Amino acid sequence: MATTGLVALGVIYSGAFDATATKPHESVVAWATHTAFKQSVKLRAASIRPPMGFTRAQIISGLADYDRNCSACHGAPGIGRGPFAAELNPTPPYLLEASRKWNTAQLYWIVSEGVKMTGMPAWGPSRSDDELWNIVAFLEAMPSITPAQYEALRETRDPMATPAASQIPGVMPSAGTRRFPLWLDLISTASLAVALVCALIILQDIVRRPQKMWIMNVVWPLTALFGGVLWLVGYYRWGRRAAKSGGDSAGPPFAVKVGIGASHCGAGCTLGDLIAEWLVFVIPTIALAFGWKTLFAEKTFAVWVLDYLVAFGVGIAFQYFTIKPMRDLSVLGGLWQAVKADAASISAWQVGMYGLMGALQFGVVKPLSGEIAPVNSTEFWFAMQLAMLAGFCTSYPVNWWLIRSGVKEAM
Numbered sequence: 001m002a003t004t005g006l007v008a009l010g011v012i013y014s015g016a017f018d019a020t021a022t023k024p025h026e027s028v029v030a031w032a033t034h035t036a037f038k039q040s041v042k043l044r045a046a047s048i049r050p051p052m053g054f055t056r057a058q059i060i061s062g063l064a065d066y067d068r069n070c071s072a073c074h075g076a077p078g079i080g081r082g083p084f085a086a087e088l089n090p091t092p093p094y095l096l097e098a099s100r101k102w103n104t105a106q107l108y109w110i111v112s113e114g115v116k117m118t119g120m121p122a123w124g125p126s127r128s129d130d131e132l133w134n135i136v137a138f139l140e141a142m143p144s145i146t147p148a149q150y151e152a153l154r155e156t157r158d159p160m161a162t163p164a165a166s167q168i169p170g171v172m173p174s175a176g177t178r179r180f181p182l183w184l185d186l187i188s189t190a191s192l193a194v195a196l197v198c199a200l201i202i203l204q205d206i207v208r209r210p211q212k213m214w215i216m217n218v219v220w221p222l223t224a225l226f227g228g229v230l231w232l233v234g235y236y237r238w239g240r241r242a243a244k245s246g247g248d249s250a251g252p253p254f255a256v257k258v259g260i261g262a263s264h265c266g267a268g269c270t271l272g273d274l275i276a277e278w279l280v281f282v283i284p285t286i287a288l289a290f291g292w293k294t295l296f297a298e299k300t301f302a303v304w305v306l307d308y309l310v311a312f313g314v315g316i317a318f319q320y321f322t323i324k325p326m327r328d329l330s331v332l333g334g335l336w337q338a339v340k341a342d343a344a345s346i347s348a349w350q351v352g353m354y355g356l357m358g359a360l361q362f363g364v365v366k367p368l369s370g371e372i373a374p375v376n377s378t379e380f381w382f383a384m385q386l387a388m389l390a391g392f393c394t395s396y397p398v399n400w401w402l403i404r405s406g407v408k409e410a411m
């Protein structure tokens with residue numbers, strides 16, 4: 001470290017670094033500044049919330065602003081860059097690719113803050129928030145605007161009244177096509193798709209052969225959402241109700257019964273989690289009530305508090321519908337027995353689940369892409385699948401003990 005610092009100081013003071021603009025940056029310098037730029041944008045843009053979409057009017061006012069202030073450096077559909085652009089170092093790029101490289105929030109951040117050590121100015125200080133979003137709207141729409149449309153719109157005083165305006169569709173904010181590496185996108189999507197198919201297979205089978213206990217009709221398809229093929233096989237091997245009743249006096253081996261007990265609890269957590277995560281995604285202010293910005297700087301942790309409560313509630317409900325008919329209890333008696341039977345199991349599940357979810361989000365996803373996976377990404381739910389499997393592992397021994405000691409019924 002110290003040596004690196006000395007070498008760097010040496011380069012700076014000796015004048016060995018060529019600061020003229022006529023030569024391109026040495027590849028190491030170019031790599032270092034560009035990587036620093038990319039990472040800094042990802043990090044800082046993560047907290048910006050883009051609007052739900054952009055209207056044609058926004059795109060067209062963005063176009064006018066862009067035409068006046070940006071096209072000389074960046075060009076536009078059918079229009080080359082100004083004569084001095086080629087002399088800038090680095091050369092300002094054409095921006096047709098920009099909306100594929102950066103997501104909406106990141107584009108906003110770049111336009112607003114500019115890029116240090118390049119010719120790219122910060123436009124935020126001279127513009128309102130709305131004006132900045134208009135430019136972003138145009139950047140996102142630019143790839144689909146033809147040179148003829150661009151020409152027609154920039155030429156007129158009242159662009160909204162020109163026929164070309166009606167051909168410009170509104171745009172959705174881009175999620176950033178490559179927020180995460182492609183391989184991770186593919187693995188996550190595949191894993192979720194397989195799980196969904198497994199859940200559907202179980203569902204269609206269970207409709208025709210309902211379980212003895214109705215709550216298991218819900219439990220089995222839910223378990224496939226995290227357990228995928230393994231739980232599908234488990235269902236056909238041990239869960240499916242025999243065609244002829246009777247002859248099931250022995251049931252599956254004890255180890256399997258424990259697995260089913262743990263999965264039953266996991267199904268409650270899965271449903272609770274789905275509800276809580278999407279609820280906060282749609283209504284983010286809910287997270288404030290659970291300690292976001294007061295107890296936790298990181299929103300994730302506030303959502304986990306809610307997750308835990310909802311998962312607990314759903315888990316206890318599942319257990320209630322199991323234990324009440326089995327033991328022929330009153331409502332209150334059933335609830336109490338359900339809490340006794342499943343509280344430890346749910347808590348053990350959540351310890352494993354949050355443990356792995358945290359490790360994946362902050363230890364793998366964030367270092368990989370500069371931000372944790374948001375709820376509306378496949379990466380988030382893939383990580384959740386793995387986390388649920390970890391939850392299964394931590395709650396399995398607890399279920400073993402609960403069922404062996406008779407606190408919880410074997411299913």
Ligand code: HEC
Pocket residue numbers: 034037065066069070071072073074088089090091092093095097098101107110111115118119120121123135
């Ligand atoms: C004086 C020239 C100049 C002007 C004017 C200018 N830019 Fe830039 N811009 C640059 C340069 C140079 C870069 C490249 C920075 C780099 O290499 O990292 C850049 C980069 C960008 C990027 C990131 C591109 C990418 O693919 O990484 C965006 C987006 C952008 N500019 C948008 C705009 C918008 C919008 C305007 C007008 C409001 C504008 N620029 C005006 C010079 C300019």
